[in-house]
Amino acid sequence: MGTKRVTLAQVAELAGVSVMTASYTYNRPERVSDHARAKVLAAADTLGYAGPDPSARSLRRGSTRTLGVVMGEHLSYAFDDPEAVSFLAGIADVCAEQGYGMTLLPITGAADDVPRIHNAAVDGFIVWTTSDDDPVLTAVQATKRPAVIHSGPAVRGLELVSIDNRAAASAIGAVAFAGARRPAILSFPLSRARISTLTEGGNLGEITFPVTRDRLEGYRRAAEEAGFGWHEVVVAVCARNEAAEAEQVAATLLASARPPDAIAAMSDQQAAGVIRAARAAGVAIPDDLAVTGWDDAAVAEQLGLTTVAQSLREQGAACAHVALGQGRTVRTAAWSVVRRGSTRR
Amino acid sequence: MGTKRVTLAQVAELAGVSVMTASYTYNRPERVSDHARAKVLAAADTLGYAGPDPSARSLRRGSTRTLGVVMGEHLSYAFDDPEAVSFLAGIADVCAEQGYGMTLLPITGAADDVPRIHNAAVDGFIVWTTSDDDPVLTAVQATKRPAVIHSGPAVRGLELVSIDNRAAASAIGAVAFAGARRPAILSFPLSRARISTLTEGGNLGEITFPVTRDRLEGYRRAAEEAGFGWHEVVVAVCARNEAAEAEQVAATLLASARPPDAIAAMSDQQAAGVIRAARAAGVAIPDDLAVTGWDDAAVAEQLGLTTVAQSLREQGAACAHVALGQGRTVRTAAWSVVRRGSTRR
DNA sequence: CTGTTAGCGCCTTCAA
DNA sequence: TTGAAGGCGCTAACAG
Numbered sequence: 001m002g003t004k005r006v007t008l009a010q011v012a013e014l015a016g017v018s019v020m021t022a023s024y025t026y027n028r029p030e031r032v033s034d035h036a037r038a039k040v041l042a043a044a045d046t047l048g049y050a051g052p053d054p055s056a057r058s059l060r061r062g063s064t065r066t067l068g069v070v071m072g073e074h075l076s077y078a079f080d081d082p083e084a085v086s087f088l089a090g091i092a093d094v095c096a097e098q099g100y101g102m103t104l105l106p107i108t109g110a111a112d113d114v115p116r117i118h119n120a121a122v123d124g125f126i127v128w129t130t131s132d133d134d135p136v137l138t139a140v141q142a143t144k145r146p147a148v149i150h151s152g153p154a155v156r157g158l159e160l161v162s163i164d165n166r167a168a169a170s171a172i173g174a175v176a177f178a179g180a181r182r183p184a185i186l187s188f189p190l191s192r193a194r195i196s197t198l199t200e201g202g203n204l205g206e207i208t209f210p211v212t213r214d215r216l217e218g219y220r221r222a223a224e225e226a227g228f229g230w231h232e233v234v235v236a237v238c239a240r241n242e243a244a245e246a247e248q249v250a251a252t253l254l255a256s257a258r259p260p261d262a263i264a265a266m267s268d269q270q271a272a273g274v275i276r277a278a279r280a281a282g283v284a285i286p287d288d289l290a291v292t293g294w295d296d297a298a299v300a301e302q303l304g305l306t307t308v309a310q311s312l313r314e315q316g317a318a319c320a321h322v323a324l325g326q327g328r329t330v331r332t333a334a335w336s337v338v339r340r341g342s343t344r345r
Numbered sequence: 346m347g348t349k350r351v352t353l354a355q356v357a358e359l360a361g362v363s364v365m366t367a368s369y370t371y372n373r374p375e376r377v378s379d380h381a382r383a384k385v386l387a388a389a390d391t392l393g394y395a396g397p398d399p400s401a402r403s404l405r406r407g408s409t410r411t412l413g414v415v416m417g418e419h420l421s422y423a424f425d426d427p428e429a430v431s432f433l434a435g436i437a438d439v440c441a442e443q444g445y446g447m448t449l450l451p452i453t454g455a456a457d458d459v460p461r462i463h464n465a466a467v468d469g470f471i472v473w474t475t476s477d478d479d480p481v482l483t484a485v486q487a488t489k490r491p492a493v494i495h496s497g498p499a500v501r502g503l504e505l506v507s508i509d510n511r512a513a514a515s516a517i518g519a520v521a522f523a524g525a526r527r528p529a530i531l532s533f534p535l536s537r538a539r540i541s542t543l544t545e546g547g548n549l550g551e552i553t554f555p556v557t558r559d560r561l562e563g564y565r566r567a568a569e570e571a572g573f574g575w576h577e578v579v580v581a582v583c584a585r586n587e588a589a590e591a592e593q594v595a596a597t598l599l600a601s602a603r604p605p606d607a608i609a610a611m612s613d614q615q616a617a618g619v620i621r622a623a624r625a626a627g628v629a630i631p632d633d634l635a636v637t638g639w640d641d642a643a644v645a646e647q648l649g650l651t652t653v654a655q656s657l658r659e660q661g662a663a664c665a666h667v668a669l670g671q672g673r674t675v676r677t678a679a680w681s682v683v684r685r686g687s688t689r690r
Numbered sequence: 691c692t693g694t695t696a697g698c699g700c701c702t703t704c705a706a
Numbered sequence: 707t708t709g710a711a712g713g714c715g716c717t718a719a720c721a722g
Contacts, residue, residue: 005699008700009700018710020701020709031708032708050484052699055698056714057700058403059401060700061714064399066448079433080434104448106441116444116446144395352715362693378691381691397717398715401698401715401716406716
């Protein structure tokens with residue numbers, strides 16, 4: 001249709017004032033006389049002008065009042081992980097309060113992720129934890145806009161908001177492995193290849209997810225302090241953070257010749273899968289099998305799961321504050337071990 | 346710091362080419378000689394140029410390649426509702442596939458919501474169901490950009506993607522109320538005031554949420570076809586769509602002088618609350634109390650809940666397609682009744 | 691394949 | 707309180 005976009009200039013002309021008066025009407029109404037303001041608004045109304053064009057305004061002002069959020073791999077996976085959703089909610093809280101928009105950047109894992117980062121009209125970025133070698137990190141860095149990474153990796157020039165994963169894993173591992181004879185770990189993937197493996201301790205190859213790396217190191221310390229050699233610890237690496245895969249892996253472990261009697265998982269979702277597998281196999285928790293999770297999600301309380309409590313929502317909010325340059329926020333977040341009935345006393 | 350933003354013009358100058366050649370290097374690389382392209386990229390690299398500024402590009406091109414999503418009231422509530430999250434995931438699927446960003450607009454319910462809509466640098470809007478009188482609708486309409494409303498209300502000039510809520514309520518109501526003597530309904534709020542009420546059928550006052558209105562009409566038809574007068578039907582209006590509030594309301598109903606023996610709820614979350622209340626009160630399902638939900642969420646299968654199945658994820662995707670002008674999408678979405686053990690045979 | 695011109699719509703700066 | 711000029715950084719439309 002011929003309905004061209006209405007501009008401020010047209011409004012000003014119809015109102016019989018200069019463009020600047022019209023502009024002030026929207027941006028500094030107090031600096032315009034009531035008379036002029038009324039004329040401008042009337043003209044805007046008859047022309048159907050909905051206010052200054054956001055792109056033009058962003059260009060002129062040098063700021064978009066929008067934060068970009070990168071959730072890793074497939075954007076929609078983010079919505080399948082309840083903890084990721086909490087994290088987003090924390091960002092949303094801050095954005096709503098400050099009048100910022102939040103743009104979720106669609107990442108697919110393919111080569112076109114990088115231009116997508118560059119093309120995002122945002123003032124800063126928040127990046128959900130990823131691998132050391134994720135090209136998204138370089139792309140974000142190249143934009144030179146403020147950016148915060150959640151949980152890692154640490155990248156030069158970018159902020160980091162995280163808990164101390166190694167210390168927390170060490171603490172929860174101590175609870176998980178207490179009184180055990182055959183400790184096992186259910187791990188997140190080691191690298192972006194997301195290969196499932198089952199290793200009897202020892203060398204796991206290269207680990208590029210820093211969160212996985214830190215937690216494994218913490219568990220290792222806990223196992224060693226409980227008197228185990230690292231080679232005695234079974235490490236089952238899952239491709240994804242899902243209850244279903246964890247259940248299957250746990251079932252395999254429990255049916256093996258030397259079934260574990262303690263399993264430390266990296267999420268409550270995984271731990272829930274372990275508990276289902278134990279029930280199906282008739283294995284008693286915690287006597288025959290101690291189980292620990294991570295996050296203290298809703299499911300942890302329902303299942304009486306010993307876990308690491310942390311607030312992803314608060315961490316999301318902290319990331320948003322840092323990305324907005326309100327850096328008074330704590331960058332090292334709090335965690336604690338919550339003991340419930342899934343571990344031995 | 347003095348580190349001014351690097352512009353394409355500076356890159357071009359350093360590379361010894363015109364600005365257009367530099368621009369083409371980014372937008373139509375195939376139209377530039379290898380030699381020139383290499384020079385431009387080298388210059389960009391030494392200057393630390395990260396590619397064309399997105400705001401300037403949007404202004405020039407007249408398009409932002411971003412969709413705006415309005416989730417109603419407090420943005421972060423959206424993340425607390427699993428069905429809303431599915432809906433967002435559906436939008437995210439399409440955005441990722443088409444290389445669009447999705448901007449979640451921070452809505453607070455206060456007066457500044459309207460300017461926030463106007464200030465959003467987006468090509469189109471998707472609005473999560475709201476009330477007839479929500480000022481956001483007028484604001485979206487005023488932008489003259491393509492917009493889709495999910496579930497309603499229907500607004501002149503805006504698209505609508507929805508199931509037939511009245512027909513679905515009528516169908517599920519027939520199952521819920523079959524063999525019952527005292528039917529009850531657990532309703533979403535009637536208006537943005539979100540007042541909880543308990544009415545013995547009859548006049549509910551003005552209902553401005555079209556989804557609530559349509560479903561109540563459907564339930565009413567089901568009740569009447571089952572031989573009840575509308576005044577015999579208890580309608581408990583909840584302020585929010587939450588299990589906790591529904592549980593409390595259901596507990597009150599079940600403890601009353603004339604407890605219901607059938608409760609049709611407007612969501613699976615609410616129905617889950619009802620089931621908890623029934624268990625606590627020692628009321629047998631379905632014999633003493635039939636319960637129905639809505640959405641066929643994960644919890645419905647766990648609880649054996651009879652419910653209305655619909656895919657919010659698909660509906661989110663459909664909204665995105667329509668907002669992008671790929672209108673070949675079905676605007677009337679599919680639904681079906683899933684019978685499980687929570688209702689009488 | 692490369693370059694010139696002319697704005698996109700707005701708001702900061704400066705002057706009246 | 708109002709206005710005139712200029713340019714934010716980029717790319718469509720057209721030459722060459």
